[in-house]
Amino acid sequence: MLKTTHYVITPSVERLLKLWVRRYIPDLSNLTLSQEISIASLMETASPEGRIQTAARLKNNLLDINSQMAWLQTKSLHNYIPNLLDFNEAKKITESALTVYKALLDIYQKQALYTAALTTKNSQFSLKFEDIFVAEFGILTIKELAYKMEPTLIKFQEQHMACKDWCTLGFMTTQLKFTNKLILNQITPIEKILLSPYIHFIEEQVAIPWQRVCAASAKHDIDSPVFTLVEQKLPAAEEIAKTVYYKLVELFPNHYSRSGLLSTPTVAHSSIRDLNMFQAYLWLCVLEESLIPIEQELVDLCVMVMEKLQVKWKVLQQWNQILIDEIISRVKPEHQKILLPYTQGMIQAFDR
Numbered sequence: 001m002l003k004t005t006h007y008v009i010t011p012s013v014e015r016l017l018k019l020w021v022r023r024y025i026p027d028l029s030n031l032t033l034s035q036e037i038s039i040a041s042l043m044e045t046a047s048p049e050g051r052i053q054t055a056a057r058l059k060n061n062l063l064d065i066n067s068q069m070a071w072l073q074t075k076s077l078h079n080y081i082p083n084l085l086d087f088n089e090a091k092k093i094t095e096s097a098l099t100v101y102k103a104l105l106d107i108y109q110k111q112a113l114y115t116a117a118l119t120t121k122n123s124q125f126s127l128k129f130e131d132i133f134v135a136e137f138g139i140l141t142i143k144e145l146a147y148k149m150e151p152t153l154i155k156f157q158e159q160h161m162a163c164k165d166w167c168t169l170g171f172m173t174t175q176l177k178f179t180n181k182l183i184l185n186q187i188t189p190i191e192k193i194l195l196s197p198y199i200h201f202i203e204e205q206v207a208i209p210w211q212r213v214c215a216a217s218a219k220h221d222i223d224s225p226v227f228t229l230v231e232q233k234l235p236a237a238e239e240i241a242k243t244v245y246y247k248l249v250e251l252f253p254n255h256y257s258r259s260g261l262l263s264t265p266t267v268a269h270s271s272i273r274d275l276n277m278f279q280a281y282l283w284l285c286v287l288e289e290s291l292i293p294i295e296q297e298l299v300d301l302c303v304m305v306m307e308k309l310q311v312k313w314k315v316l317q318q319w320n321q322i323l324i325d326e327i328i329s330r331v332k333p334e335h336q337k338i339l340l341p342y343t344q345g346m347i348q349a350f351d352r
Contacts, residue, residue, distance in 0.1 A: 002157055003212065007214070016214040020214055051111075059102060100202065104202060149202070180199045212293075233327065252315060278323055317351070320350050324347065327343070
């Protein structure tokens with residue numbers, strides 16, 4: 001669950017914030033235009049005028065997008081959970097989602113100032129893509145984005161919690177995933193490069209406690225073994241998630257939940273995101289020196305959602321074990337003693 005988070009800025013927090021930012025630097029490997037043309041197009045789209053056009057077009061289309069999303073979400077949710085939402089509840093959730101994306105687009109427009117400042121200091125032809133994205137989505141940006149979006153996202157979360165069945169809380173990410181896909185289909189490839197980090201951030205922010213992990217590091221010195229362990233493992237989270245996901249597909253090739261086969265693209269997306277979530281909860285526990293986040297948040301969320309999706313608890317236990325084995329295999333021997341109480345606690349928390 002998303003919780004209000006306050007930072008005490010320390011060297012350790014700053015270092016984890018930098019790692020958090022790296023999650024949202026887009027992959028430019030598929031950009032086929034020449035370097036010069038690409039940067040020129042990127043800067044034009046990233047300009048105040050370009051952002052206004054992008055935001056205006058999306059805001060004008062958001063009602064249509066959300067209508068489609070609401071239909072997809074309701075269809076999916078009613079397939080999963082008969083009579084979960086009545087019409088009024090579905091409408092309120094859809095309106096709440098609309099508020100989230102309007103707030104996000106407002107922030108996206110204002111970020112033009114960062115990129116504009118960069119271009120005034122550098123010749124366009126001396127710029128590198130990474131320079132642009134660090135200016136676009138650096139530490140200041142992610143802190144501001146988290147701070148400004150927090151009230152809207154918490155209200156969005158509360159709207160799900162206000163439904164007759166709290167299980168809708170577990171489907172916030174499904175709703176955001178549908179909406180994100182529809183939005184990305186509405187924009188140009190260059191706009192997609194600029195906007196996708198914000199959209200990726202929103203989906204992760206409601207599910208994955210990266211922000212709390214950063215905040216929890218404040219109590220640790222940068223040369224402490226606990227901080228060193230977490231700092232070394234965070235950059236590998238996505239790779240670990242994908243490795244574990246592919247192992248699960250091999251182990252359960254025919255496992256079919258209400259979402260579909262494990263190997264389907266939509267289930268792959270959700271599974272890899274959730275494997276990142278499990279890792280974030282583990283590192284949060286390590287930094288807080290407490291298993292409470294796993295025992296009282298992660299397990300409860302899984303109980304709410306997995307049964308409704310018809311995912312067998314035995315599969316989830318295997319998922320958990322394979323993930324922990326993969327993490328341990330990448331941890332230096334001197335750090336394994338630090339990690340052991342939390343990995344054992346995580347296994348026990350899902351032992352039911």
